[in-house]
Amino acid sequence: MSNDYNSSSFKKLLDKLQQESWQLELLISGFAIFGLFQVMNPLKEELMKAIGNDDFIYRFFIQTVYPALSILLVVLLVHVILRGVWIGALGLRYVSNEIDYDELQYSKKFTDHLTKKVGSFDRYISRLENICSTLFAIAFLMIFYFMAYMLIIGFYILVSNLVELTDIFSSEQQVIFNVYWAFFYFSFALLIFIDFIGMGILKKGNLRPKIYYPVYRFFSIITLSFLYRPLVYNFLDQKRTKWLATFILPAYLLISFLLSSFSKQHSNYLTTTGDSSAIYANKGNYEDVIDNSEDLIDFATIPSKIITTSYLPLKIPFTTFKENAVFEKDSTLKPNKDERGYGFNGKSMSIPGLTLSIGNNKDVEQQKKYLNVVNNMYEVLIDSTIVEKEFIYTTNSNGRLQFETFLDISTIGKGKHLLHIVGPAGDNELFKKKIKIDTLVTIPFWHYKD
Known part of the structure; x- marks a missing residue:
């Protein structure tokens, strides 16, 4: 079959897959939820190791991946529950068909209100179908958002480390370079964030797009946006879903920030945190x-x-x-060249079945x-x-x-x-x-x- 997206046969195939996509959604959600539950605790352990080992890069990677997977897990759980409600509604429709408001024998006031607000049972099923499909897509879009964030920070660290490895600057000059590099780089990253929150506000008008376009192209490359850009714009061109796609990530970060400070205080004087002392054992x-x-x-x-x-x-x-x-x-x-951190160690190399060590002691x-x-x-x-x-x-x-x-x-x-x-x-x-x-x-x- 031709996979030309303009051909009628391909459009018919997409329409057929779209109608049966709920089966694939449930299958993928089930496997994903099972896998996520299995990986969350090992990720916690790796995070503790990274913090204990003072490993900033690995710690940053885990601290980015963990909330991304947490969002994916929560959204997929909600998706499975709602999809279950949708399947139950379909089964109920087979038994009782539409809602008969006359059979309820309510007063005219309540009958009119329910007819307007609840409407037909088919509309309820249709709305559930739209919500489930939207949630399934937004769950994986969140992963790409976190990936983009990680790549933006990672590119900054990569350039800083590469410049430091070249030894073209003294230690004082390196600090100055890092300050200027951070200022310019994150100033441009801020423009990307403003455009994201503003749902493309910097792409509108005449002058703004001309100035913003090079910044947009640069960050599009380093964030691999070609993988998820169609998803983003498909959400943004709809009035209801564009708000969800734009603000679900900031909302998650805000809620996480607020919840992190919420806890139960057991005593007015005694705490369960702090360093060990003569009266407390941590x-x-x-x-x-x-x-x-x-x-x-x-x-x-x-x-x-x-x-x-x-x-x-x-x-x-x-x-x-x-x-x-x-x-x-x-x-x-103090060595002439600090060897701490990540880097290639030419003194020890290996391939399956062979390890080569050259003066590694x-x-x-x-x-x-x-x-x-x-x-x-x-x-x-x-x-x-x-x-x-x-x-x-x-x-x-x-x-x-x-x-x-x-x-x-x-x-x-x-x-x-x-x-x-x-x-x-x-x-x-x-x-x-x-x-x-x-x-x-x-x-x-x-x-x-x-």
Whole structure:
């Protein structure tokens, strides 16, 4: 069969598929809902890993994908429910046909009102059909909206990183470039957003389109708009659906923002958030109660609130700030080229069945020097007594780098104790980043020997 969209045979095929599309809608919605329920928890776990690993790019990707999939899940659930109502209405029509208002024997006032407002049963079925088809299309259009947002931010990050990799600017010049690049780029992105909210307001008139057209073309390319542009304009040329297609995303963001601040307060004085202290134990400091899918690990962790051994394992997760503090303390360790972040590693490459490593081992002496700085950088106290420690580095079950040591607590008494860690902390003064020495965490625990 010819797939020429102007041919009569192709139009007949589309009309036939349109009439039977509800079956495909239900089939796709069912599989999509099942898959989305399966993937939401793993995404949460990946988000916690990204936050814990200080991985900004991966974190941004997950934080963009997660709400997009949440919207898709909610809209598809509503679609399935309404499509079920539609099927039920069709079945009822087969049994009882139209609504007979005379049979109800209501007064003329109510009969006239219901005839006007409710109307015929066929009109109800038709409206349900339109709503279901619109919801099904809008669900996937939301995915493209979030994809466009992610690509806009991603392009900015890509250009910034590429310019930084070329080493054509000094560190100070790179900061200046990033500021100007961000200003111009997001100023143009703001025009795209204004045009989106205004339903094409910058495409109207005589002068505005001439100025806006190059910006529109540029962002059309980087957002891959050719994939979903026909969907957008098909919504915008209808009075009822254009409002839905334009404002469903801002409405979702506004509702999410408002709901994020809504919670139940259990007490006027006691809270369930905050850092551990002498009177509060944050579960992010205790490994036995941390839920990897929902909880963020705090600055440091110990195995449990109750310690029954003569030693206390202490783990401090690695962060970029801690390494910057090492460089601040010993500038000889600062490399000429910062290798942190994403990039191609030519020292280790692999294909199925073959792995090639070329001098991938780091200098052990430099690692020892690095760890020596870490050990001198942090002071560990139990109650008010300084405790000897020697950090090594390792990885946890999620592959995150961390510093680990074991503290001798054989001489401390039974009962409650406070573990203090003192070291460098960030201190932002306007745009100047300073490092100050402060108590970074206080963790209460109870010691009872076996």
